[in-house]
Amino acid sequence: MEKKGYLSEIKSNTGLNVNRCYQCGKCSAGCAVAEEMDYPPSRLMRMLQTNNKENYGKILASETIWLCVSCQNCLTRCPMEIDIPRLMDYLRERAIKEKTINKKSKNILSFHKAFLDSVKYTGRLYEIGLVADYKMRTFHVLQDMAIAPKMFAKGKLPIIPENVKDKKQLHTIFKSSH
Amino acid sequence: MNIGFYPGCSLKGTSSEYAQSTLALAKFFDIHFTEIRDWNCCGATAAHNLNHELSVALPARILALAEQQGLMEIVVPCAACYNRLSVTQYALNKDLVLKDRLSDTLQMPLSGNIRILNVMQFIEKYIAGRIEEKISKPFAHKVVCYYGCLLVRPYNILRFDRLEDPQSMDALMQKIGATALDWAYKTECCGAGFSVSRTDVVAKLSGKIVKDAEDREAEAIIVACPMCQSNLDMRRPHIDSYLHTKTHIPVMYITQAIGLAVGIKREELGLKKLFVAPAFVD
Ligand code: SF4
Numbered sequence: 001m002e003k004k005g006y007l008s009e010i011k012s013n014t015g016l017n018v019n020r021c022y023q024c025g026k027c028s029a030g031c032a033v034a035e036e037m038d039y040p041p042s043r044l045m046r047m048l049q050t051n052n053k054e055n056y057g058k059i060l061a062s063e064t065i066w067l068c069v070s071c072q073n074c075l076t077r078c079p080m081e082i083d084i085p086r087l088m089d090y091l092r093e094r095a096i097k098e099k100t101i102n103k104k105s106k107n108i109l110s111f112h113k114a115f116l117d118s119v120k121y122t123g124r125l126y127e128i129g130l131v132a133d134y135k136m137r138t139f140h141v142l143q144d145m146a147i148a149p150k151m152f153a154k155g156k157l158p159i160i161p162e163n164v165k166d167k168k169q170l171h172t173i174f175k176s177s178h
Numbered sequence: 179m180n181i182g183f184y185p186g187c188s189l190k191g192t193s194s195e196y197a198q199s200t201l202a203l204a205k206f207f208d209i210h211f212t213e214i215r216d217w218n219c220c221g222a223t224a225a226h227n228l229n230h231e232l233s234v235a236l237p238a239r240i241l242a243l244a245e246q247q248g249l250m251e252i253v254v255p256c257a258a259c260y261n262r263l264s265v266t267q268y269a270l271n272k273d274l275v276l277k278d279r280l281s282d283t284l285q286m287p288l289s290g291n292i293r294i295l296n297v298m299q300f301i302e303k304y305i306a307g308r309i310e311e312k313i314s315k316p317f318a319h320k321v322v323c324y325y326g327c328l329l330v331r332p333y334n335i336l337r338f339d340r341l342e343d344p345q346s347m348d349a350l351m352q353k354i355g356a357t358a359l360d361w362a363y364k365t366e367c368c369g370a371g372f373s374v375s376r377t378d379v380v381a382k383l384s385g386k387i388v389k390d391a392e393d394r395e396a397e398a399i400i401v402a403c404p405m406c407q408s409n410l411d412m413r414r415p416h417i418d419s420y421l422h423t424k425t426h427i428p429v430m431y432i433t434q435a436i437g438l439a440v441g442i443k444r445e446e447l448g449l450k451k452l453f454v455a456p457a458f459v460d
């Protein structure tokens with residue numbers, strides 16, 4: 001982290017000024033997963049406001065940033081219209097860069113990665129491939145075995161992946177987005 | 179009338195009944211869709227969780243393809259895709275540097291003025307006025323309408339319906355003879371993209387939704403989002419074990435309910451694909 005502190009970095013990357021939060025708590029009250037989080041959203045805001053490196057480290061290693069489902073309820077209800085979901089996106093990107101990913105949340109990250117890889121190679125999501133890839137990454141081989149045959153029988157799992165034809169354009173998108 | 183259609187990945191796989199029933203409904207009302215050629219995945223939750231640039235670049239390609247194919251209005255039944263496409267178009271129009279950069283990467287023009295319709299907006303615009311005269315078997319059931327997150331939030335971008343107590347689906351249900359009950363979970367989150375990675379979270383969040391619906395004695399939960407549908411329906415074993423009870427309420431797409439009311443054949447609506455079968459459909 002550079003000298004100016006992380007607050008200006010957050011500001012320049014997301015346009016958000018975390019100091020506008022006045023701790024009313026509405027975000028945490030409406031957050032679908034607050035009970036599961038180590039720091040509910042309003043607490044996370046307060047920790048960020050301290051501009052204290054140690055607190056920032058805790059946030060980047062927290063379960064909170066991975067548990068946020070981007071439901072947007074907090075933003076909707078925040079009297080200061082603070083875009084917490086956008087902030088969460090940014091914090092996750094930081095945590096990946098800093099390699100401080102919360103241990104309990106590695107599954108969530110593996111799933112997102114498997115998802116994006118599927119899109120990268122075929123241009124579309126290939127569900128059987130996604131789940132297989134996810135299982136390889138997490139060793140959760142048996143999970144979902146119970147519903148897979150039923151999904152298959154109901155024609156919900158096509159066996160052949162669909163492909164985007166213009167692969168070149170797709171690769172350019174992935175390449176230029178890094 | 180040249181209306182574009184973006185199915186998205188879910189509708190080609192896990193939620194094929196949503197595509198089937200939407201297309202059957204359109205056909206019934208003589209509406210022709212043109213599927214966007216060579217469309218890609220919108221990136222869904224994964225892209226904006228991991229990579230901001232990608233989360234706008236993927237939807238931008240879809241918008242550019244639509245434009246190139248002369249489709250200035252597109253119907254997007256999946257609420258997640260609808261959300262990503264709308265948010266992206268908003269971001270492009272707000273940030274012209276971004277728009278130019280993506281247009282450059284794609285080597286395609288991006289006008290930023292495609293009309294993006296979710297399924298309710300599509301029905302309201304093209305079908306609602308003709309529904310009543312076509313009803314052959316009123317959908318006389320007590321239902322709860324579940325909107326979830328992605329159709330209504332963020333409001334400043336989507337501006338689609340009331341935020342905390344949306345009404346559009348309720349109104350359409352009443353049109354086909356249903357009673358839309360008041361309930362507490364219209365816009366609560368079902369756990370969305372955590373279906374596989376944190377099934378426990380989905381069981382809990384979706385469990386509360388299913389329980390409130392059953393407590394109010396609704397006969398069905400009506401939805402317009404494939405993620406919501408699969409969490410509430412396919413994850414029912416997990417939900418039931420979280421609730422310590424066996425629940426029976428089916429979770430149907432709005433297009434299936436309307437389809438039944440106007441007399442479209444059950445097979446064409448993909449009703450057999452629901453895990454929890456609606457008991458009232460013979
Ligand atoms: S709702 Fe907004 S102002 Fe209130 S605590 Fe949360 S972020 Fe701060």
Ligand code: SF4
Nearest residue numbers: 031068069071072074
């Ligand atoms: S967007 Fe994230 S932090 Fe905000 S309410 Fe939803 S889950 Fe909680």
